[in-house]
Amino acid sequence: MLRGASALALVPTVVRAQETGRPKPSERLQAAMVGCGGQGMGNLRSFLGQPEVQVVAVCDVDRKHAADAKAAVDKRYGNADCAAYTDFRELLDRGGIDIMMTALPDHWHAIPAIRAVRQGIDIYGEKPFTHTLAEGRALADTVREYGRIWQTGSWQRSQANFRTACELVRNGRLGKVVRIEIGLPAGSKCGPVKFGEPPAELDYDLWLGPSPSTPYCRERVHYNWRHQLIYGGGKLMDWIGHHGDIAHWGMGWDETGPVAVEATATWPEGGIYDAPLTYHIQATYEGGVEMHIANSGNQKIRSGTVWYGENGNWIWVDRGRLEASPQTLLTEPLDADAVRLYYSTNHLRNFLECVKTRQPAITPAETAHRSASIGHLGNIALRLGRKIRWNPATEEILDDPSASRLLATPQRAPWHL
Amino acid sequence: MKPAILALCLGIPALWAADDDPYEQLKGFDSQNRTALNAVVAQVRAANGDAAKLAEVETRLVPVLHDAAATLAAKQEACRILLEIGTGRCVPALAAMLSDPKLADVARYALERNADPAAGDALLAALGTAKGAALSGIVNSVGNRRDARAVPALLPLLTDPDATLAEAAIVAVGRIGAPEGLAALTKLTVRGPAVCQAVVMCAERLGGKAAEDAYLLLCDPSVPGTGWAAALRGLAAMKSSKALEQTIRAVQVEDPYLRRNAARLAATLPDPATVARFTAICPGLPADVQVVVVAALADRGDKAAAPLAIELLTATDTGVRQAAIRAAATLGGASAVAPLGELAGRGDRGDKQLVREVLGRMPGKDAAAKILEQSQKAAPAVRIELMQVLVDREMREAVPSLMAAAKETDTGVATAAWKALARLAPPERHDALVGMLLAATDDDVRAAAGDAVVESARRVGNRDKASAALLAGLAGVPAAARQQLLGPLAAIGGPKALAELTRAAGSADAEEKRAAIKAIADQWQDSSALEVLMGVVKSDAPTGMRVLALRGYLRLVSQDGAMKADDKVARLAEAMASAPRLEEKKQVLSALRDCRCEAAVAIAARYLDDAELGQDAGDAVVYLATAQRRDNQRLPAVKGSAARLALSTVLSKRGKGLPAPWLGDEVGDVNPPGTAAFDGGKITIKAAGADIWGAADGCYFVSQPLTGDGSITARVVSVEAVNEWTKAGVMVRDGVNADAAHGMMCITPANGGSFQRRPAAKGESTCNQLPAKAPYWVKIERKGDVVTASMSEDGQAWTKVGEETIKMGREVLVGLAVTSHDAGRPAEAVFDSVLVSR
Known part of the structure; x- marks a missing residue:
């Protein structure tokens, strides 16, 4: 969810008061929202609160969502000007889109994004970055x-608190870091299901898209x-782009990954869910740091x-929380020469x-790809049941x-990256 | 041990019994029951990469592909396993599937990632035979395999009339990255997004002269700006000597997209002349491009661009100025502190905020020293901004100079210095700060100084110690100043401060008295002042002072997290009795909302019939007697029959609910929520809910409290048949928790009358039935712990259906319950002749 911005959207009178001095609708950033389910609608509300944004089109394979x-x-x-689409290709064909928000199932993260990028569109995309490592490399390369x-x-x-x-x-407050722990939500199971016809408002074949067809x-x-690995990556991939991303940020690992x-x-x-219920992944990084x-x-x-530092000290962060042992690790100010991280x-x-300055955003494509990589490699190791070794520079399993072979998934025709 | 498991353990070929053989079972895979699939996947895992064991699995999977009777889902899953383990062994079976439009995709799952040359050969061969979507898929696969042998076959497809196929071929040729592919792509006359992307992919892979030529070809007005900009990036990435010239050219075109994207390359172009060239053209560029140039030069990190950034701090365009602020800070470091400070001194709110942010985080000891120096020497407006930066940087070494500034005559500077001291002054300076506070002569400065002393007192830790200097000095200051200082004294707190404030609150001097009451009411932080405040409320002081005291009293009661709810309620009852005006009584009713207990409901309920307070009292009752959500936390409804009765009274008075004392509740998950409508003796209930059964229920329950023994009778007029087990009937229940103990006599659409019960909370349910069909009468009686269920065709002659010992509390609920027995779909039931006997 987009934090901070949403408060604006909740108070329309404030937003209207700010409209004095707003650029004309045609001069605002023309925005498209692709994927308008729970997360997408939350994001949409945040975009609607931004004075320089005009949402001109929405898209969802479920006509009701759109x-x-x-x-x-x-x-x-x-007014009644917003265009609604079920097929993102039609949305892209209309042209004139500056920015796009995507909140889609994982298996749809890469393809619309790559097509939008090559049309010059800037993207706010939900995590995880992509569904497979190969998609991630392709998307990060195209964005670059x-x-x-x-x-x-x-x-x-x-x-x-995270920053x-x-x-x-x-800045070495823990000395040498020797161990990192990341706690994420557990998976879910479902009982026997009844297959049937999809509801009329849902274009199910388009929903399936590049992934294998199932009833x-x-x-x-x-x-x-999310709980089916051909469409999502389980809770692991849902959350690795949060707490795994933060682990990387703290270590300066935004453009690298584990070695094993x-x-x-x-x-x-039983049932149709096949993502892990419980999981434990051990990723080892250069220098022996265990995650x-x-x-x-x-x-x-x-x-x-x-x-965890080598002397047993630790710093822990979660939503709304920041703790350390000893507590004084948090209270002493950083000195004047300290490394300062991206401030947002x-x-x-x-x-x-x-979008205006063309400077990289705080979680750019390569960073997101590397955060997601931890989870992708974890899922591959889980499927294989054996340890894998990884070269983060060449992004190859050794x-x-x-x-x-599991780095990529062949895609159902006619879809391709 | 079954043979299958034995085989798995020993890793030897298995003689499977057909009904145990996972490969045979897999053929019938129904997209859901994964027993067989999991067994095969487990074999792959157990093989742990052993070629011989995997060969066995592969060999067993091939027949699944061949078997015409195997489901499509089975073949799909087999291919997804072969994706991981397939060799040349499975290729013939997969190759045969490629020409079948229904199976081509499935076959590609196994072929595309298969490293065996035979897999590539099969896909190449299929390029010549497949059609339609299957062909597009095969094109995609050879592209993903980067099989250069496919290029000759792909080239004719680049211009295929089937747009999907043509695009697939364009992207595949781009991905393969062969020289003849690049040559063919650059010859295409239509250069849309896919072609541009393919050229860029191809060129990036090939590098060298061919790549440079291809990029240069895209640097052309006939090419979309996106392609042109991507080509510029390619030239920059390959360090082409032509990159800078081409970029400077593109920055000056009309297309806003292209010029802004070209401008970004100022960050990365390898040419050493980059900064000079961009600095030269920047002033003549439109503002949106200047923003990008300045930001890019900042990211480039070349200090030669610092003068441009500092010059642009005077730009009239806000975006340019803001980009310049960041760039000046990044590139100029300490040398940018003075110009940035000046801008903050004269600039608008956005400038001030951004300067504060960049200076607050500017690295380096020299930068810190410069900020401190400027906070002392610069113009007052600048100093005021920089003092905030000292706080942001937690520069405790600035305290001596801030203490000096706090004594200056410029009230703006002095106030800003006090605000900084509030955050930075160490506890050992506290008494010195108090001395300065006592000496302050300006009211605004004194207010800021008072706040700073209060902050500093917190760091001292002991309230009496922190208030000592202030108490000692009070006598020496003029009366008006002394009264102003009572506020900080109250905020510091502690027994000695309270003693002085209590004395002043009883003073004969009206001004002093009022100041003391206001100080306690507004600033005091714990319940130790409740007595003195209530004393004022009950005194014959002027109404204004009593009101002030009562408000302070209510604030302290509300914020005391340690005070027990009953204690709070008693305090609020005293406040209600002593409140001087209607408005304060309303405030008391509002404060009651924080006490989620029966006593609070009871106080509010006393005022339900009051002409002036009834509305507020009713709001308080509803708030307390129903579940609420606050700060993302669920606050449960206040339990107990008195609270329920008060709630139903309010709701029925407001015409929103059922007639008192009836109340409707969702028990467990009921979505959509249940509804009940009362219409002259008839009650219609609509409710979803999974069932009333097992260890927890999902139903809608319209009830009223019953204490001790009693009974409920009703006629079930109709039950909508959403499910054969839809239930509508009378119930006695120990609260509205989903897993509560209960007894129910219900009528179902197809299973007659049923005595349902859960004899113990959280336990299992049981039932027994007799034939019945709505309309039918139902009755539940409770006598001691025994619950008896009966039913009747006419309401005269009753048949006992069963009885059960159900231990419940003395206070229970009796009423009408309905569940549709379908979580998503509500059922409607109609009741009449409802009678509760006590």
């Missing part, structure tokens, strides 16, 4: 080649996709991110400012051709 989003936009602007501004929905970087924690770690059921789509990954998990036995990622509670790992107090504002 209609709801259009209604929200039209209500905000007091086209010089696009990319902001990932890893909004924790725009929160003071403070990372600045302390980065429709209510439990397949709209949020629940091994993992264990428990799996659902342990687990559903919180498993391995006694608590929710959030904690870094509002994730969406940071994106819009960067000495395990069979594992290397």
